[in-house]
Amino acid sequence: MNDVNNNLLLKPVNPVGIVGYGAYVPRYRLPASEVARVWTNGQTALPIKEKSVPGLDEDVATMSIEAARNAMSRANISPAELRAVWVGSESHPYAVKPTSTLVAEAIGAVPNVQAADWQFACKAGTEAMVAAIGFVGSGMARYAMAIGMDTAQGRPGDALEYTAGAGGAAFVLGPADESLAIIDATYSFVTDTPDFWRRAYAKYPEHGQRFTGEPAYFKHIMEAAQALMEATHTSAADYKYAVFHQPNTKFPQRVASMLGFTKEQIAAGLLVPVIGNTYAGAAIIGLTAILDIAEPGDRVLMVSFGSGAGSDAFAITVADAIRERRDRAPRTQDYIARRTLIDYATYARYRGKITMK
Amino acid sequence: MMSEVVIAGIGQTPVEEHWDKSLRELGLMALEAAVQDSGGLRPQALYVGNMFAPQLSRQAHLGALIADFAGLTGIEAVTIEAGGASGGAALRAAYLAVASGAVDVAMALGVEKFSDVIGAEVDAALATGGDSDYEAVQGLTPTAQAALLMRRYLYEYDVPRQAFAGFPIIAHANGVHNPNAMFRKAISAEVYQQASVVSDPLNLFDVAPLADGAAAVLLTRADLLPPAFPHRLARIAASSMATDTLALHDRPDPLEFRAARLSVERACEKARIVPAQVDIFELHDAYSIYAVLSLEAAGFAERGQGWKLAQNGAEPAVVSLRGSLPISVLGGFKARGNPGGAAGVYQAVEAALQLRGEARENQSPHARRVMIQNLAGPASSAVTHILEALD
Amino acid sequence: MEISRHWRLRKQRYALVGEVCPHCEAKLFPPRDICPECGQEARTLYQFSGRGEVYSYTTVYEPPAGYEENAPYTVALIKLEEGPIVTAQLTDLGDQPVEIGTPVEMVTRRLRQDGDERGMIVYGYKFRPALARVAA
Numbered sequence: 001m002n003d004v005n006n007n008l009l010l011k012p013v014n015p016v017g018i019v020g021y022g023a024y025v026p027r028y029r030l031p032a033s034e035v036a037r038v039w040t041n042g043q044t045a046l047p048i049k050e051k052s053v054p055g056l057d058e059d060v061a062t063m064s065i066e067a068a069r070n071a072m073s074r075a076n077i078s079p080a081e082l083r084a085v086w087v088g089s090e091s092h093p094y095a096v097k098p099t100s101t102l103v104a105e106a107i108g109a110v111p112n113v114q115a116a117d118w119q120f121a122c123k124a125g126t127e128a129m130v131a132a133i134g135f136v137g138s139g140m141a142r143y144a145m146a147i148g149m150d151t152a153q154g155r156p157g158d159a160l161e162y163t164a165g166a167g168g169a170a171f172v173l174g175p176a177d178e179s180l181a182i183i184d185a186t187y188s189f190v191t192d193t194p195d196f197w198r199r200a201y202a203k204y205p206e207h208g209q210r211f212t213g214e215p216a217y218f219k220h221i222m223e224a225a226q227a228l229m230e231a232t233h234t235s236a237a238d239y240k241y242a243v244f245h246q247p248n249t250k251f252p253q254r255v256a257s258m259l260g261f262t263k264e265q266i267a268a269g270l271l272v273p274v275i276g277n278t279y280a281g282a283a284i285i286g287l288t289a290i291l292d293i294a295e296p297g298d299r300v301l302m303v304s305f306g307s308g309a310g311s312d313a314f315a316i317t318v319a320d321a322i323r324e325r326r327d328r329a330p331r332t333q334d335y336i337a338r339r340t341l342i343d344y345a346t347y348a349r350y351r352g353k354i355t356m357k
Numbered sequence: 358m359m360s361e362v363v364i365a366g367i368g369q370t371p372v373e374e375h376w377d378k379s380l381r382e383l384g385l386m387a388l389e390a391a392v393q394d395s396g397g398l399r400p401q402a403l404y405v406g407n408m409f410a411p412q413l414s415r416q417a418h419l420g421a422l423i424a425d426f427a428g429l430t431g432i433e434a435v436t437i438e439a440g441g442a443s444g445g446a447a448l449r450a451a452y453l454a455v456a457s458g459a460v461d462v463a464m465a466l467g468v469e470k471f472s473d474v475i476g477a478e479v480d481a482a483l484a485t486g487g488d489s490d491y492e493a494v495q496g497l498t499p500t501a502q503a504a505l506l507m508r509r510y511l512y513e514y515d516v517p518r519q520a521f522a523g524f525p526i527i528a529h530a531n532g533v534h535n536p537n538a539m540f541r542k543a544i545s546a547e548v549y550q551q552a553s554v555v556s557d558p559l560n561l562f563d564v565a566p567l568a569d570g571a572a573a574v575l576l577t578r579a580d581l582l583p584p585a586f587p588h589r590l591a592r593i594a595a596s597s598m599a600t601d602t603l604a605l606h607d608r609p610d611p612l613e614f615r616a617a618r619l620s621v622e623r624a625c626e627k628a629r630i631v632p633a634q635v636d637i638f639e640l641h642d643a644y645s646i647y648a649v650l651s652l653e654a655a656g657f658a659e660r661g662q663g664w665k666l667a668q669n670g671a672e673p674a675v676v677s678l679r680g681s682l683p684i685s686v687l688g689g690f691k692a693r694g695n696p697g698g699a700a701g702v703y704q705a706v707e708a709a710l711q712l713r714g715e716a717r718e719n720q721s722p723h724a725r726r727v728m729i730q731n732l733a734g735p736a737s738s739a740v741t742h743i744l745e746a747l748d
Numbered sequence: 749m750e751i752s753r754h755w756r757l758r759k760q761r762y763a764l765v766g767e768v769c770p771h772c773e774a775k776l777f778p779p780r781d782i783c784p785e786c787g788q789e790a791r792t793l794y795q796f797s798g799r800g801e802v803y804s805y806t807t808v809y810e811p812p813a814g815y816e817e818n819a820p821y822t823v824a825l826i827k828l829e830e831g832p833i834v835t836a837q838l839t840d841l842g843d844q845p846v847e848i849g850t851p852v853e854m855v856t857r858r859l860r861q862d863g864d865e866r867g868m869i870v871y872g873y874k875f876r877p878a879l880a881r882v883a884a
Contacts, residue, residue: 026840027840027842028842055839055840055857056817056818056858057818057837057839057857057858057859057874058857058858059858059869061869061871062855062856062857062858062871065762065855065856066855066856093869094869102762102871105758105759105762105763106762106763106856106871107763108763108795330879330881331881333882334879334880334881334882335879337880337882338840338842338879338880339842340842340843340844356817476813477810477811477812477813477814477815477816478813480810480811480812480813481812481813481814483812484812488835490753490757490778491778491834491835492835493812494859494860494870494872495823495835495836495837495859495872495874496808496811496812496815496818496821496823496837496859496860497808497823497835498808498810498811498812500810501806501807501808501823502835504806505804505805505806505823505824505825506804508804508805508806508848509803509804509825509848512804512848555809555810556806556807556808556809557806557807558806559806604778604835605825605835606825606832606833606834606835607778607780607784607832607833608833611803611804611825611833
């Protein structure tokens with residue numbers, strides 16, 4: 001079993017790490033109680049406290065640009081050295097026209113660069129990260145940027161509306177010896193499981209309600225996490241921190257417990273109660289919050305989940321460079337603390353839910 | 358030496374929303390009135406001051422349009438565009454044509470038609486007078502820009518907000534007796550204070566209303582006129598124009614209307630006077646902050662002090678009709694209305710009325726020399742003329 | 749559609765790329781090719797830091813066509829730390845008061861769309877109050 005899993009483990013030829021990282025969360029917050037007030041007379045158990053809402057002039061491109069700039073500040077490299085800018089999202093501003101070219105242009109990474117948008121529900125960002133690890137680890141590129149960012153929408157009144165938030169993170173992957181955190185290994189577990197989708201031209205997604213749980217979220221995260229830990233000969237106790245895809249507060253808490261992680265291990269990365277489910281940004285913005293406070297030598301387990309369905313699991317070890325580089329850009333909690341509460345009416349306006357024509 | 362350029366005829370339409378009249382009809386009304394006032398002089402060249410017809414009436418090529426409509430097919434005719442200073446620039450073009458001897462009779466016709474389009478399209482058109490790529494793209498409007506200037510002025514000179522009240526109060530008082538004015542109702546300081554905010558700190562009375570209108574002046578040389586001319590004449594003693602950066606943000610000191618200063622200096626030099634020898638200063642009060650900055654640029658007040666000229670004390674305010682330097686004598690932009698690219702020609706018509714002694718209730722008793730100044734945006738262009746009574 | 753005129757300016761718009769005069773070191777934004785300080789040619793690109801302060805500001809309640817969706821919005825003159833002043837919207841104000849002198853930083857945001865929802869999205873610089881660093 002170990003041999004099989006060792007072969008399944010994704011490990012680049014050259015060691016790769018995170019050279020720079022950056023988070024972004026918009027300013028506005030909609031309390032879940034506001035959604036409950038409008039749709040259930042307040043008679044609902046709230047899945048989170050509040051979710052982040054993008055301003056009228058924000059979208060995945062603008063948010064990605066800010067996260068990318070933060071990542072570049074920490075990486076302290078010339079943008080011309082990036083050989084890829086990849087943006088994973090389910091809410092790209094255009095149906096056809098890359099977000100990634102806009103981000104690459106804004107940070108000065110054009111024209112000698114790969115650029116593409118990735119789509120795999122909530123794991124589009126980690127998928128891009130794995131690809132970037134391969135791109136750097138193979139020697140094709142010295143640096144590659146991977147971003148996961150979303151401004152997800154839930155149908156008004158739907159369970160998803162309480163949680164569908166906005167935010168994400170950007171990572172510059174590069175040589176391990178320049179990194180502030182080393183990617184020890186990754187592993188991905190994917191099946192065709194239709195737990196959540198959005199058809200072309202539909203504004204809001206559909207989901208399988210309780211089907212999104214056991215056969216989807218839990219199955220994929222458990223398989224990915226267990227395989228990775230087994231192959232790397234680690235157990236929950238070896239990790240200082242863990243972060244799992246966080247669509248609501250309960251799911252990541254439960255999956256952590258099933259895998260043997262304590263509340264303390266997941267506390268730093270568990271941001272869903274205060275920013276909501278940031279979809280492609282959800283697991284990785286937990287990682288940026290962890291990197292903001294982690295110390296050299298700390299190990300971090302990150303497992304994403306994308307509906308459809310799959311999970312990418314990452315084993316990461318924090319390196320010495322974290323100490324001098326993390327304060328070159330705002331920390332995740334700086335964005336979370338920047339907070340203006342809005343009511344449902346303002347939210348409805350900001351999210352384009354008011355018919356104007 | 359060439360004989361003096363005189364205003365032989367004037368014409369104007371009321372400034373208002375002329376829903377039932379087109380651009381060409383308005384132009385013709387003013388044109389015909391000026392021709393009639395001159396005793397029937399026929400222009401050999403027509404300079405049309407207009408800014409918005411291509412956008413708001415989907416009509417360019419106004420020279421041929423209006424010459425044709427007026428039965429003047431065959432004459433030289435062209436549009437002169439310099440933003441809000443288009444009227445002043447058309448007047449200058451007509452002046453240069455006559456002064457040079459190129460033509461004997463030229464007409465400057467300012468015409469603007471805002472009401473063919475309503476709503477946000479008008480604001481978008483207005484914004485094209487600024488820097489499209491670096492100002493308008495940010496959603497900046499001329500009104501918002503005036504608010505930026507006013508806020509900075511209040512801050513730098515520590516001026517009370519109410520300091521600006523004097524300008525619309527004076528303009529409205531002067532507009533009461535002007536039959537062509539859009540607003541003919543005096544306002545009080547209390548009304549000003551309670552007015553709703555347009556773009557903070559600008560309130561409703563700090564902003565001149567945009568409306569349709571046309572005005573025309575017919576220029577010729579004095580020696581070409583018959584001895585028994587039907588009315589007194591005003592001569593153009595000086596004409597000048599200056600420019601500044603198109604975008605306000607490109608200036609080292611945004612609160613200095615440099616082009617306004619330069620054009621006053623050039624005009625005064627030409628007329629061999631100093632600004633203090635002017636009896637009336639018909640300035641560009643599209644916004645009350647513009648009036649303040651224009652007074653300072655012309656040298657009538659130190660920087661940061663221009664607002665004091667509109668304050669009543671023991672004596673009437675300096676710039677009131679009974680003061681030593683009246684402005685907005687027939688209501689100015691604020692009460693007469695702001696007819697865009699026609700405004701500069703209205704100023705010339707109103708100055709001629711004063712110099713001819715025909716301004717009735719608004720007649721300034723000692724008006725022998727009037728300086729008129731037409732600006733585009735925050736004085737990105739400034740056209741200044743000095744008109745004198747011809748004895 | 750006005751595709752090319754926005755595309756042409758993308759470096760300035762997205763990232764506040766201006767010019768530095770090779771003769772007198774003056775920093776220029778927007779780029780203008782002839783240095784206003786010394787009159788010589790200036791075509792060397794220069795990346796502005798994006799930091800500055802509010803020089804003046806106001807609110808637009810009656811927006812021009814194309815800007816209705818964001819109204820009311822705040823426009824400002826921003827004095828960049830390198831010297832030039834730029835006209836730009838302020839964003840992310842929330843309930844934060846603005847004053848002359850408020851420190852701001854550049855962000856790249858949606859300015860408008862070209863025409864209706866089928867048109868291209870125009871992105872460009874805006875400024876927001878400098879982000880407070882609260883976490884330690």
